[in-house]
Structures are given as C-alpha cells and as structure tokens.
Amino acid sequence: MAQQEAREGRLRPARRLTLADDVYESIKTLVMDHILPPGERVNIDALSRELDVSPTPVREALARLEADGLVRKRPLSGYTTTPLLTRAEFDDLFEVRLLLEGATAGRAAAHASTEERQRISTEAAATIDVEAGDGYRRHAAFTALDATFHDLIAEVAGSPLLRDSITRLHSHLHLHRLYFPVTGAPDTNTEHQRIAAAIAAGDSDADAEAMRAHLTAARERHLPAFDQLPAPGAPRDPA
Amino acid sequence: MAQQEAREGRLRPARRLTLADDVYESIKTLVMDHILPPGERVNIDALSRELDVSPTPVREALARLEADGLVRKRPLSGYTTTPLLTRAEFDDLFEVRLLLEGATAGRAAAHASTEERQRISTEAAATIDVEAGDGYRRHAAFTALDATFHDLIAEVAGSPLLRDSITRLHSHLHLHRLYFPVTGAPDTNTEHQRIAAAIAAGDSDADAEAMRAHLTAARERHLPAFDQLPAPGAPRDPA
DNA sequence: CGAGCCTATTTCCTATAGGATGTTGCTTTG
C-alpha cells in the first residue's frame, strides 16, 4: 500500500522533514482505524517492512505513542496496542471530560473573539452527508467532525494545557468509539449547536452547562456498546 | 560520573530490564536537576557517550520525554530542553491545577479508606530536616515531598486519568520550581495538614477548598521569582 | 567597514548486523 508510493517517490516530498514524525502519524492512523486491532501485538520488524523504513524510526514513533497511551510496552516482550476501555475506565474518562470540557466551554464563551464565535457556529452547522460512503466511512467522518468541534472550542478557550489534556483524552475515546459505532448523529449536531449558541451569546455558565449536557447525553449513547462486549478485555487478557 | 558505575557493572544489575527505560529516567533526572539547563541544546551523541550506551536508546528516551513536554524537537536541528515557563504559561498552569487538583481533593475525601486517610495524615506530618544538607539539597527534598503528597492524594482519588494529568502538570512545575528556590516550607506543611484533616473528616467540599487555598498560596509564593527574570528566555544569568 | 556567499565541520538521521531473551511447540515421562 504505502510502500509502493514511497518507492515511487510520491510520499517522500510530502513528509514532515523527519521520517520518524511521518511514521508516527502512519502508525497512529493504523491504530485509530483498527487496522491494528486493540490488544494485538505490534511487530516492529513487520511494521518497518510494511512502511518501508528501518526499525529505528518505528521504534521512536512507538515510544511516543506509548506516552500517548495508544500502545503499551512490556519490557522484554515488545509493544501491544492498548485494549479497549473497560466500563470503569469509560466512566472515569467521561467524569474527567465533564470536568475539563465543562470548564473549557465556560472559558471559550468568555474569551472568544467575534471571528472565533462565527467559526464555531459554522463548524456546529456542518453536517455529514448521510448518503456519502458506506456506514464505516460515514461514521469515521462523523467522529472526525465531533473531534474537530471539541478541539476548536479547546483552542478558543485559550489554555494550551487544557487543550493538550483534552486532546489526550479524546484519542482514547476515539479508539473506543470507532469500534462500536453508535447512533445519534442528529442529536449530537443539535447539542453542538446549543453549545455554539451559548458561545455566540457569551454566556459562560450556559455554555458550560450545555457542554456537560452534551457529554452526558453522549455517554448514554455509548453505554449500550458495553452490553455487546462478552468480557471487558476479552481479546487478550493475561492479567 | 555515571559511566564509571556502568563500566564497573554496578548500574547494570539494577536496570529495568530495558536499557531505554533506564536511560529515560537518567535523562529525566538530568533535566529536572538542571544539569541540562532549560533552553539548552541536547546533543544525542554526547549523551550516549556520557551514559555509555548507544544513541538508539537515547533517541527512544528523548522521544518519550518530548511527549512529556520536557524536551522539544526541532525537525532538522535536534533536541533542546524546554525553556522556563513564561508568566502566561505559569498562570495557565495554576489555573488548570486549581481545576484538576481541587476536584481530585474532593474525590479523595469521599473515596479514601481508613488506611489511606491515615497514610495521608502521616505524609502531611512528615517534614524536612532543616539542618540536613545544604540549601540546594534541602530544597530538592522539600520539592520531592510536596510532589509525593499531591500524588498520594491523586492516587487515593481513584481516577487514573486525573492522576496522570496531574503528574504531567507537575513535571513542568517541578522544572520551574527548582530553578527559583522559594521560601514558605512551613506554610506549605500547614496547608498540607489542613488538607489531610479535611480528608480524615471525609468532608469533600472542605477538602476541595483547602486544596484550592493551598494552590493559590503556593502560586503567590512563586510569583516573586518572575521579578528576578531579566528576559523570558534568558537561560543563565548569575551563575 | 558591513553584508552576503561559500565552504567546512559538526550533528543529526537512517540503515544494517549481531547478541540476548522470551515464546512456542514437541517430546518425554509419570
């Protein structure tokens, strides 16, 4: 796949000046799209052959991904992709999101410039073309849209630290979300628009509340996925 | 220094099974103790010679440290240690700490077991032997004590995600704190004991408030350090 | 005397090879 492009020199000019960064993005995509399934072993040599690079940059990218929490490293056994969220981890994630993103939304409503308020409204109005692509692609696009919206608000809030923390949380959820497609895209859009409206009005409290309501609702929408799970860690659970 | 120990085989048996992890801790210590000053260039080859290992594990460790925010990587120019916090970044840091650690303290007061409440009280009572060591060592010990206390509370709160986020923030502050020793160790101890008392009493609201008061006071204590700063990026002044 | 250009050095980045360790499958024994 990608290696042909590399050999033909198409991928090279577009790379980020350092091969390791490019490899990092490639592997991240592989994990996010579940081409590398959760809980699976990650073979460094196989990856380097697949991407047509030496193991060294792959190793460097894997180290960064471990810090991101997308892969784990067992000392003398190699890397594995992180298993799916357990119910407890899922609850924890949303509690922290409620805290962080609630505060972030409040800040965004207070700090946003006129131009930024406009941008948020536009983004909230954006919707997925329901007829475009198959179910998987449409769901992936919807997921990406949601992530973009939340990141935009975090950016406007003006706290780099908050934004980083939120981004970090999102990658965990993203991993889970793609695995169990959930319905509720129209609801999500409606909730996003409520948030955007509160920001446009400059009402911090209302925006924080709208964000919390959105997250609570999203949490409820995801919950049924756990009933489909035979065991909370089933793929590979040595511990 | 460390290389002699390595050659004599003293460091080898104690290592974490993977050399890269050991190197990671070594470099982290070098950065924290300002043996590698903030804003300085980090030479990979020099580091590998210093630690008596090959550049590969050094590179891997650096990648992880970059994700931690302790070093930055400029695409074709190598790694540099992160510069000291600017005033804006400092304010941002404490705002996020207020949010995260306030909520964490509240949770800790609600969730802690009897044994954990006892452990926290003991930790809060622990004090630095003022006569032990020189000013630098004493300050480093005090800093470590403070970090331990905060991490203990985060652990008791029972949210792995919150704990990780807080730990991440602390490493940034630690970097800054060691550079500008501040007074107020007795005050810190008093405030810690108030927090411990609220946890012992199981009063969530009071504990959250005590933690926020502690952080606000700590922020005030650190503030004068910025007056000593000639320029936001000037690494070494009166050595 | 200053600015721009060129060259040389240093440094980073990537690739390949060898040693050590964990894992897996098979055989053997109780």
Place this chain on the structure above:
DNA sequence: CAAAGCAACATCCTATAGGAAATAGGCTCG
C-alpha cells in the same frame, strides 16, 4: 492422558557505520 522439561524459533534490543542536512566561520565583494 496430562504435565513438565527441552529445544528450536522468532523477536526484540543494542551497537556500529555511512549519508544528508544545517549551522558556524571565513572570505570576498560592494
């Protein structure tokens, strides 16, 4: 037939070498 021990395999981990890019210093030109 099951469990334990052994051996072969695959994989990771570390070390070394070579190529490419950027930075710094010196020189020439205006």
